[in-house]
Amino acid sequence: MQYRPYGSTGRDVSMLGFGAMRLPQNEDGTCDYDASVPLLRQGIDAGINYIDTARGYISGTSEVAVGKAIKGYDRRKLFIVTKIPSNDIKNSVGREWRRQLEEQLRRFDMEYIDLILFHGLNWASFEEHVSKPGYALEAARKAQADGLVRHVGFSSHDTADGIVKLIATGEFEGILVQYNFLDDHNRPAIDAAHDAGLGVTIMGPVAGGRLGVPGSVALPGQGIEALRLPDLALRYVWSTPGVSVALSGMNAAEQIEENVASAERTAVMTAAEQSQIAAILEKNRRLTELYCTACGYCMPCPNDVNIPENFRYMNWHRVWGLTAEAKDAYAKFSEEGFHASWSPQKITGLNAEYCIQCGICEPKCPQNIPIRKQMKEVAAALGA
Numbered sequence: 001m002q003y004r005p006y007g008s009t010g011r012d013v014s015m016l017g018f019g020a021m022r023l024p025q026n027e028d029g030t031c032d033y034d035a036s037v038p039l040l041r042q043g044i045d046a047g048i049n050y051i052d053t054a055r056g057y058i059s060g061t062s063e064v065a066v067g068k069a070i071k072g073y074d075r076r077k078l079f080i081v082t083k084i085p086s087n088d089i090k091n092s093v094g095r096e097w098r099r100q101l102e103e104q105l106r107r108f109d110m111e112y113i114d115l116i117l118f119h120g121l122n123w124a125s126f127e128e129h130v131s132k133p134g135y136a137l138e139a140a141r142k143a144q145a146d147g148l149v150r151h152v153g154f155s156s157h158d159t160a161d162g163i164v165k166l167i168a169t170g171e172f173e174g175i176l177v178q179y180n181f182l183d184d185h186n187r188p189a190i191d192a193a194h195d196a197g198l199g200v201t202i203m204g205p206v207a208g209g210r211l212g213v214p215g216s217v218a219l220p221g222q223g224i225e226a227l228r229l230p231d232l233a234l235r236y237v238w239s240t241p242g243v244s245v246a247l248s249g250m251n252a253a254e255q256i257e258e259n260v261a262s263a264e265r266t267a268v269m270t271a272a273e274q275s276q277i278a279a280i281l282e283k284n285r286r287l288t289e290l291y292c293t294a295c296g297y298c299m300p301c302p303n304d305v306n307i308p309e310n311f312r313y314m315n316w317h318r319v320w321g322l323t324a325e326a327k328d329a330y331a332k333f334s335e336e337g338f339h340a341s342w343s344p345q346k347i348t349g350l351n352a353e354y355c356i357q358c359g360i361c362e363p364k365c366p367q368n369i370p371i372r373k374q375m376k377e378v379a380a381a382l383g384a
């Protein structure tokens with residue numbers, strides 16, 4: 001594991017952070033501690049010391065899982081990060097903020113938090129209430145003085161300008177923002193944080209979801225063979241000056257192994273390699289959208305063909321060169337449906353072979369895709 005200074009805090013953090021928002025869950029939506037605790041410990045044993053959770057993750061049970069997992073480890077070596085929402089004026093009142101903090105400490109069964117983040121802070125909330133006397137910022141300072149939190153920062157989905165303004169207040173020691181090879185709009189905020197000596201943590205470094213391809217496949221061709229997508233994505237983020245930590249929301253042993261292996265490599269990308277990779281991925285993404293944007297306007301199909309999902313797999317095959325993955329996924333279509341890593345919902349509906357060429361879907365497609373003809377092509381390319 002490689003470690004980096006977290007801004008000017010004097011603390012070193014693992015450049016891979018364990019995002020505890022996607023830990024295994026029970027049927028009732030609470031965290032499955034029996035499955036989650038060993039995963040968190042696997043990460044800690046591999047050298048991860050930065051663990052990120054939040055008041056709201058997994059209905060509050062993510063914090064409990066983290067607290068259970070760190071029992072027995074040297075607390076001083078760990079950097080535990082959690083968040084409290086404060087954009088809502090009610091939550092931002094100092095007394096309420098403090099009440100929530102104390103409740104969270106009880107969930108963790110911990111005496112202090114290394115870094116507390118104002119969750120999803122934006123400039124308007126900061127100006128209007130968070131920074132005012134009697135509100136959250138004052139409460140955070142008091143909590144620091146009382147030894148309940150070591151450092152104060154914020155996460156944000158505000159514009160980069162809004163984030164830069166928050167940084168410029170001089171009130172914070174760290175930020176958590178979105179950044180990946182398909183979305184670098186926060187680069188000015190990262191630069192500003194770096195210049196101001198703040199720690200910078202990145203969420204969403206692996207843009208697999210947005211690329212619409214499985215997160216664990218090789219990027220084919222293009223002279224960058226043998227590099228897996230999450231590896232590329234993480235190395236892209238770590239190669240950006242100022243980045244301290246990239247978070248990965250891990251929930252499987254192999255995923256932890258793979259991400260840790262990426263963090264153990266020393267090679268960083270040059271700016272030219274970064275641009276080359278971003279350009280290839282962007283080109284592929286655009287090509288994908290040229291074929292089918294997955295808008296779903298063509299649905300429902302009277303014969304229950306899942307049109308966008310069939311096209312998704314066709315795109316894996318024709319744009320990404322992921323023929324084996326495309327055929328595997330295509331073979332899973334069934335009346336009962338199936339769960340897959342690339343979709344938050346169960347995937348239902350049938351494969352292209354069930355298209356009866358009625359043509360009802362075609363006038364509804366804003367892309368003017370000749371769906372009937374292409375369904376035949378999908379069946380020929382991906383069918384048995």
Ligand code: SF4
Pocket residue numbers: 300301302303304305307354355356357358359360361362371372375
């Ligand atoms: S043409 Fe095929 S995919 Fe389109 S609605 Fe008819 S059966 Fe469904």
Ligand code: SF4
Pocket residue numbers: 291292293294295296297298299307308311364365366367368369371
């Ligand atoms: S309407 Fe066209 S672009 Fe939209 S999901 Fe259907 S085929 Fe794809």
